[in-house]
Amino acid sequence: MSPHLSVNSCRLYSFEGLHQAIRGSQVEVMQLGRGKFRGALSHVGIGDFSLSIGSFSVGVRTQRIATDDKLVIGMLLNAEDPVTHWSFDMRPADVLVMPPSTEHDGTFHAAASYAAIRLDLAEVASLFRGEPRLSDPATWISKSHYRADPSIGIASTRRLPLIVSRLARQQAALSDGAADFWKRAIVDAVTATIMHSLPPDSRGPLPSAIQLVRNVEDYLDKAGARPVHVSEICAHFNVSRRSLHRAFDDVLGLGPVTFLRHKRLCAIHSVLRQSDPAAVTVAKVAMQQGFIELGRFSHYYHSLFGEYPSETLGGRGARARQEPRRHAAGISA
Numbered sequence: 001m002s003p004h005l006s007v008n009s010c011r012l013y014s015f016e017g018l019h020q021a022i023r024g025s026q027v028e029v030m031q032l033g034r035g036k037f038r039g040a041l042s043h044v045g046i047g048d049f050s051l052s053i054g055s056f057s058v059g060v061r062t063q064r065i066a067t068d069d070k071l072v073i074g075m076l077l078n079a080e081d082p083v084t085h086w087s088f089d090m091r092p093a094d095v096l097v098m099p100p101s102t103e104h105d106g107t108f109h110a111a112a113s114y115a116a117i118r119l120d121l122a123e124v125a126s127l128f129r130g131e132p133r134l135s136d137p138a139t140w141i142s143k144s145h146y147r148a149d150p151s152i153g154i155a156s157t158r159r160l161p162l163i164v165s166r167l168a169r170q171q172a173a174l175s176d177g178a179a180d181f182w183k184r185a186i187v188d189a190v191t192a193t194i195m196h197s198l199p200p201d202s203r204g205p206l207p208s209a210i211q212l213v214r215n216v217e218d219y220l221d222k223a224g225a226r227p228v229h230v231s232e233i234c235a236h237f238n239v240s241r242r243s244l245h246r247a248f249d250d251v252l253g254l255g256p257v258t259f260l261r262h263k264r265l266c267a268i269h270s271v272l273r274q275s276d277p278a279a280v281t282v283a284k285v286a287m288q289q290g291f292i293e294l295g296r297f298s299h300y301y302h303s304l305f306g307e308y309p310s311e312t313l314g315g316r317g318a319r320a321r322q323e324p325r326r327h328a329a330g331i332s333a
Contacts, residue, residue: 004045004046004047004179005044005045005046005167005171005174005179005182006043006044006045006171007042007043007044007045007164007167007168007171008042008043009040009041009042009043009164009168010040010041010042011038011039011040012037012038012039012040012041012056013037013038013039014037015029015030015031015037015056015060016029017039017041018039018041018054018056018060018062020041020043020052021041021052021054021062021114021116022050022052022064022072022074022116022118023043023045023050023051023052023118024050024068024070024118025064025068025070025072025118026064026065026067026068027062027063027064028062028063028064028065029060029061029062029063030060030061031058031059031060032058032059032060032061032107032108032109033057033058033059033060033109033110033111034058035057035058036057036058037056037057037058038056038057039054039055039056039057040054040055041053041054042054042164042168044163044164044167044186046179046180046182046183047183048119048120049117049118049119049123049183049187050117050118050119051115051116051117051160051163051164051186051190052115052116052117052118053077053113053114053115053116053160053161053164054113054114055077055078055111055112055113055114056108056111056112056113057111058110058111059081059107059108059109059110059111060108061105061106061107061108062104062105062106062107062108063103063104063105063106064098064103064104064105065103066101066102066103067101068100068101069100069101070100070118070119070120070121071097071098071099071100071118071119071120071121071124071140072097072098072104072116072117072118073095073096073097073098073116073117073190073191073194074095074096074098074114074115074116074117075093075094075095075096075114075115075116075153075156075157075160075190075193076090076091076092076093076094076096076112076113076114077092077093077112077113077114077115077157077160077161078092078112078113078157079091079092079108079110079111079112079113080110080111080112081108081109081110082109083106083107083108083109083112084106084107085104085105085106085107085145086104086105086106086143086145088145090145091147091148092148092153092154092157093148093150093152093153093154093156093157093193094145094146094147094148094153094193095145095146095148095153095190095191095193095194096144096145096146097140097142097143097144097145097146097194098143099140099141099142099143100121100141102143115157115160115161115190117186117187117190119187121137121140121141122137124136124137124139124140125137126235127184127187127231127235128231128234128235129234129235129236129238130234130235130237130238130239130240130241130243130244131195131198131234131240131241132240133198134191134194134195134198146193146194146197147193148193149193149196152192152193152196153192153193156189156190156192156193159189159292160186160189160190162292162293163182163185163186163189163292166287166292167182170283170284170287173284173287173288174287174288175226175288177223177226177227178226178227178287178288178289178290181226181227181228181229181290182290184229184231184232185229185290187231188229188230188231195241209246209247209248209250209251210251212237212239212244212247213247213248213251213252215237216233216237216244216248216256219233219236219237220260220263225267225271227264227267227288227289227290228260228263229260229290230244230256230257230260233256233260244256261300262304264289264290264291265289265300265301265304265305267289268285268286268289268291268301268309269301269305269309269312271285272285272309272312272313273312273313273315275313277313277314280313282294282309282310282313285309286309297309
């Protein structure tokens with residue numbers, strides 16, 4: 001069944017508004033810090049999966065009751081003062097695993113912001129297939145805290161709010177395939193710190209690197225124009241991210257993420273080249289292919305094709321006018 005995408009955002013003027021700080025979970029909240037409460041709350045829903053991002057101006061105490069049967073993975077985006085969850089001291093970009101049917105308590109001593117994804121434990125087998133530990137539901141049934149690697153976590157703290165903002169503006173225009181891509185991108189951003197902490201894959205020899213790359217290319221051809229996330233590739237071929245990277249680097253001299261980006265850029269180029277500038281925008285086409293930061297997308301596009309996406313789209317009329325001339329010249333010759 002195709003995933004349905006919804007994005008909702010609201011301003012908060014009291015701590016009671018945080019009772020659904022994580023979409024689908026009932027959270028008890030008490031204000032600790034003095035002053036007028038101000039905050040914001042956004043929820044992204046893709047099928048039964050959700051991302052919640054919240055911020056607030058004063059310290060609060062939060063408690064999730066044990067009746068919630070979903071897995072929650074949270075990330076602290078920013079905090080002015082100390083934050084503790086259970087007995088874990090949290091720093092910005094740290095990740096916390098809240099198992100299903102487990103009570104949870106957190107204390108924010110001042111203004112802070114967070115992100116949390118909520119999903120069915122049964123989903124981890126398909127989302128993380130290829131990563132033996134992450135695809136095992138047993139990995140997610142214990143309370144866990146992961147300290148962020150600055151080079152990974154900080155990028156996610158900036159990226160997640162940007163995804164919400166752009167999805168809110170583009171949700172009606174996104175295909176089901178694009179919505180699924182963004183679900184995987186969100187999961188990838190939240191769990192990157194966990195992935196980075198895993199030990200090297202030691203399951204034995206890989207299949208032929210050349211054969212694996214060819215199989216991936218065949219899979220992408222069958223996927224057609226929809227964007228394909230690297231986690232989908234890993235899940236389909238039951239191969240870890242590290243192993244996939246090694247195969248692509250050996251065969252093509254570039255990693256799978258770069259390869260998939262080039263593939264999506266080529267799809268965008270083809271669409272823009274055939275589209276009417278009056279009916280299509282670069283932003284809409286870029287979002288359909290999984291690009292959210294238009295400045296960075298434009299840089300990637302120009303580096304690959306030697307022109308900006310607006311030039312490709314705007315050049316359609318000139319090409320159309322040139323085609324009849326070439327055709328007529330061929331006839332007269």
